Amino acid sequence: xxxxxxxxxxxxxxxxxxxxxxxxxxxxxxxxxxxxxxxxxxxxxxxxxxxxxxxxxxxxxxxxxxxxxxxxxxxxxxxxxxxxxxxxxxxxxxxxxxxxxxxxxxxxxxxxxxxxxxxxxxxxxxxxxxxxxxxxxxxxxxxxxxxxxxxxxxxxxxxxxxxxxxxxxxxxxxxxxxxxxxxxxxxxxxxxxxxxxxxxxxxxxxxxxxxxxxxxxxxxxxxxxxxxxxxxxxxxxxxxxxxxxxxxxxxxxxxxxxxxxxxxxxxxxxxxxxxxxxxxxxxxxxxxxxxxxxxxxxxxxxxxxxxxxxxxxxxxxxxxxxxxxxxxxxxxxxxxxxxxxxxxxxxxxxxxxxxxxxxxxxxxxxxxxxxxxxxxxxxxxxxxxxxxxxxxxxxxxxxxxxxxxxxxxxxxxxxxxx
Amino acid sequence: xxxxxxxxxxxxxxxxxxxxxxxxxxxxxxxxxxxxxxxxxxxxxxxxxxxxxxxxxxxxxxxxxxxxxxxxxxxxxxxxxxxxxxxxxxxxxxxxxxxxxxxxxxxxxxxxxxxxxxxxxxxxxxxxxxxxxxxxxxxxxxxxxxxxxxxxxxxxxxxxxxxxxxxxxxxxxxxxxxxxxxxxxxxxxxxxxxxxxxxxxxxxxxxxxxxxxxxxxxxxxxxxxxxxxxxxxxxxxxxxxxxxxxxxxxxxxxxxxxxxxxxxxxxxxxxxxxxxxxxxxxxx
Numbered sequence: 001x002x003x004x005x006x007x008x009x010x011x012x013x014x015x016x017x018x019x020x021x022x023x024x025x026x027x028x029x030x031x032x033x034x035x036x037x038x039x040x041x042x043x044x045x046x047x048x049x050x051x052x053x054x055x056x057x058x059x060x061x062x063x064x065x066x067x068x069x070x071x072x073x074x075x076x077x078x079x080x081x082x083x084x085x086x087x088x089x090x091x092x093x094x095x096x097x098x099x100x101x102x103x104x105x106x107x108x109x110x111x112x113x114x115x116x117x118x119x120x121x122x123x124x125x126x127x128x129x130x131x132x133x134x135x136x137x138x139x140x141x142x143x144x145x146x147x148x149x150x151x152x153x154x155x156x157x158x159x160x161x162x163x164x165x166x167x168x169x170x171x172x173x174x175x176x177x178x179x180x181x182x183x184x185x186x187x188x189x190x191x192x193x194x195x196x197x198x199x200x201x202x203x204x205x206x207x208x209x210x211x212x213x214x215x216x217x218x219x220x221x222x223x224x225x226x227x228x229x230x231x232x233x234x235x236x237x238x239x240x241x242x243x244x245x246x247x248x249x250x251x252x253x254x255x256x257x258x259x260x261x262x263x264x265x266x267x268x269x270x271x272x273x274x275x276x277x278x279x280x281x282x283x284x285x286x287x288x289x290x291x292x293x294x295x296x297x298x299x300x301x302x303x304x305x306x307x308x309x310x311x312x313x314x315x316x317x318x319x320x321x322x323x324x325x326x327x328x329x330x331x332x333x334x335x336x337x338x339x340x341x342x343x344x345x346x347x348x349x350x351x352x353x354x355x356x357x358x359x360x361x362x363x364x365x366x367x368x369x370x371x372x373x374x375x376x377x378x379x380x381x382x383x384x385x386x387x388x389x390x391x392x393x394x395x396x397x398x399x400x401x402x403x404x405x406x407x408x409x410x411x412x413x414x415x416x417x418x
Numbered sequence: 419x420x421x422x423x424x425x426x427x428x429x430x431x432x433x434x435x436x437x438x439x440x441x442x443x444x445x446x447x448x449x450x451x452x453x454x455x456x457x458x459x460x461x462x463x464x465x466x467x468x469x470x471x472x473x474x475x476x477x478x479x480x481x482x483x484x485x486x487x488x489x490x491x492x493x494x495x496x497x498x499x500x501x502x503x504x505x506x507x508x509x510x511x512x513x514x515x516x517x518x519x520x521x522x523x524x525x526x527x528x529x530x531x532x533x534x535x536x537x538x539x540x541x542x543x544x545x546x547x548x549x550x551x552x553x554x555x556x557x558x559x560x561x562x563x564x565x566x567x568x569x570x571x572x573x574x575x576x577x578x579x580x581x582x583x584x585x586x587x588x589x590x591x592x593x594x595x596x597x598x599x600x601x602x603x604x605x606x607x608x609x610x611x612x613x614x615x616x617x618x619x620x621x622x623x624x625x626x627x628x629x630x631x632x633x634x635x636x637x638x639x640x641x642x643x644x645x646x647x648x649x650x651x652x653x654x655x656x657x658x659x660x661x662x663x664x665x666x667x668x669x670x671x672x673x674x675x676x677x678x679x680x681x682x683x684x685x686x687x688x689x690x691x692x693x694x695x696x697x698x699x700x701x702x
Contacts, residue, residue: 074668081457102458182552243542243563245649261543387670395653398565 031087031309031316033063036072036301040274041143044336052323059316068247069301070386080104080306087313088321090142090301093128093375094382099304100138101379106305107136111318117325118343122372128298129377130211139302140321141342143333145269146296146368147199151284155185155263163284167203167228167291170264174238177263187238189262191249192229192397194385195299196266199288200225202295202373208384209376215384215414217407224291226396226403234400241397268299269365272338276361285361287368294371300339340365380417388413444684451677461674468678477662478682484569485659489637491573492580496633497626499577500584505614507585508592518589522582529579529642536575537562537647562648565655572643572656580636584629591625592618631694638687659683 049063066072079085121127123144164170174187206221232239242252256262330346356363396406455461472478561571641660650657667676
C-alpha cells in the first residue's frame with residue numbers, strides 16, 4: 001500500500017516538475033548548445049546553463065552532451081551536412097579556420113557588444129591566431145588552456161630534483177625520478193599527441209606552419225621535438241608513452257600522476273583543479289621548460305554559432321554567450337574547472353581579491369601565456385593534426401622510426417593535401 | 419497473375435529491402451569513392467585517386483592484413499575453444515548446466531561492457547593480468563600498447579566473448595550424433611581420440627562450417643571493441659577495416675577515402691562469401 005502511494009507521489013511530482021518546466025519555457029526563445037565535456041566540467045557547465053535559464057525569462061538554452069571534442073565535431077559536421085545541427089557549440093582552436101572556410105559559421109561581428117567583451121588577447125580569436133583580428137569574428141573564447149607541467153612535490157624533494165627549466169634539466173630529473181622494479185615509477189610522462197609536440201617544436205625554435213602558409217612541421221625543430229621524446233622513451237627508458245589514443249592517453253597520464261607512478265607530467269591546465277582535488281600530495285604547476293626558448297600553444301575550445309540557425313535561436317545563443325563572458329560567470333567557470341579566465345576583468349578581479357596568492361598554480365598557468373604561440377589561420381591545420389601528425393607521432397615514438405624520415409613523409413603528404 | 423510474374427511479386431518485398439539497404443548504399447559509396455569530399459564543401463571529382471592513394475601508401479594492404487590476421491585468430495580460437503568446451507561439457511547434471519550457462523553469458527553481454535571489463539583486466543598498472551604477472555616478477559606488460567601484441571590480444575577478447583555461442587552450436591551438433599555410433603566404436607576398441615578423429619569431427623563438419631562462417635563475419639565486423647579498447651592504436655596497429663572506415667569519414671573528414679575502403683571491404687566480403695558458398699555446395 002505504502003509502496004503504491006509512494007509511486008503515485010513520485011509520478012505526480014514528476015508530472016508537476018514537467019508541467020512547471022514546460023510552462024516556464026513557454027514563449028521563450030530556445031537555443032541548442034552541443035557541448036563536449038564529461039565529469040566535473042560538464043557539471044559546472046550545466047550548472048551555469050541552469051542558472052542562466054532561471055535568472056531571466058526571455059531565453060532557454062538546451063544543453064546537449066555530445067561526447068569528447070572529436071566525437072562532438074564529427075556529429076556537428078554530419079548534422080550540418082544534413083541541414084540540421086544545434087544553434088551553437090564549441091570547437092577546438094585548430095578546427096576554427098577550417099569551419100569558417102566552409103561557410104557554416106555565423107560571423108559575430110554585428111552582434112551587440114561583440115568587440116567589447118574585454119578578452120585576454122592570447123585566448124581570443126584576435127590573438128590566438130596569426131591575423132585572427134583580420135578575419136570576421138567567428139569564435140568566442142570559452143574553455144581555454146595551455147599545456148603545463150605538474151610536479152609531485154614530495155616525490156621530487158625525496159629524489160633531490162628541482163623543477164626543470166630546460167630540456168636537459170627535464171631529462172636529468174626524469175633519470176633521477178625513474179625507479180624500475182615492482183614499485184615502478186616513471187621519470188616523466190606526456191601523451192604522445194599533437195598539442196605537446198607543437199609545444200616542443202616551439203621550444204625548439206620552430207613553427208608548424210610558416211607565415212607564407214607552407215606546412216613546414218618545424219623543419220629541424222620538428223625533428224628535435226620527436227627525437228627528444230624518442231630519447232626519453234627508448235634511449236634512456238625513463239618515460240613510458242601513456243597507453244591509449246587521444247584523450248584516453250591524457251586520462252592515463254593523469255591517473256599515473258595521481259597514483260605517484262609519474263611524478264612529473266605534462267598535460268593541460270584544464271586538469272589543474274581535478275589534480276589538486278584528487279592528489280594525496282601537494283601538486284605544483286610549473287611552466288613548461290625551454291630548449292632554445294619558452295613556447296606553448298593554446299588549447300581548449302571557442303564557442304561558435306552556426307549560420308543555419310533561426311534568428312530567434314541565434315539571439316538566445318548570443319544572450320547566453322554574453323552572459324557567460326561576464327566577470328562572475330568567467331570566474332566561476334575558471335576557478336571551478338582550472339581553465340584560464342578569458343577576460344581581463346576576471347583576471348583583475350581574481351588578482352585584487354587575492355585569489356592567485358591562495359592559488360599560485362592558477363597564476364603559473366596565466367603567467368605562462370606570455371610564451372603562448374598563436375596558431376596559423378590555416379584551414380588545413382586540423383587535417384595536418386588529425387591525418388598527418390597524430391598517427392605519425394605515435395609511429396615515430398613507439399616504433400622508434402627515424403624522426404627525419406617520418407616528418408619528411410608527413411610534409412610530403414601535407415603538400416599533396418594542398 | 420501469370421506463372422512468370424508470380425515469383426517476382428512474391429520476391430518483391432525482399433528485393434526492395436535489399437535494393438534499399440544493400441545495393442543502393444553500396445552504389446552510393448562506389449559513386450562517392452571517385453570524389454574528394456569533407457561533407458561541408460562541394461565534392462571534387464578525383465577519379466580513382468582514392469583507390470590509388472590507398473594502395474600506394476600501403477594503407478589498404480596493412481588494414482587488410484591486420485583484419486585478416488584478426489579474423490584468422492578469432493575463427494581458429496573460437497572454433498577450437500567452442501569445440502573443446504562442448505566436448506567437455508556435453509554431460510548431464512546441474513553443475514555442467516551452470517558452467518555452460520556461465521560461459522554462454524559472455525555472449526549476451528554487450529561488446530562495450532566486455533571491452534571495458536577487459537580494459538581493466540589488461541591495464542598495464544592496475545589490471546588483473548599485470549598484478550598476476552608481477553607476482554612472478556614480470557613487470558611492465560603492455561599488451562594493448564605494444565604494436566606487436568595488440569591484435570592477438572584483441573582477438574583473445576573477441577574469442578572470450580563469442581566462444582559461448584560456438585560452444586552452444588557445437589553442443590547442438592554433438593547431440594545430433596547418434597549415441598549408438600559412438601557406442602559401437604567403443605565396443606570395437608576405439609579410444610577417445612580415434613572416436614573424435616573418425617566419428618565426431620567428420621560428423622561435426624556442417625556445424626564447424628557454420629561456426630567458422632559466423633565467427634568470420636563477426637571478426638570482419640569488429641568495431642566496438644576497437645573503438646573502446648584501442649581506437650586503432652598504437653601507431654594504427656589495431657586499425658581494422660570497419661574502424662578505418664569510421665576514422666576516415668568521421669574523424670578525418672575524408673568521405674571519398676572512406677567510400678573507397680567500403681567498396682573494397684564489400685568486394686573482400688563478397689569473395690569470402692562466394693568461397694564459403696562454393697565450399698558448401700561442394701560438400702552438398
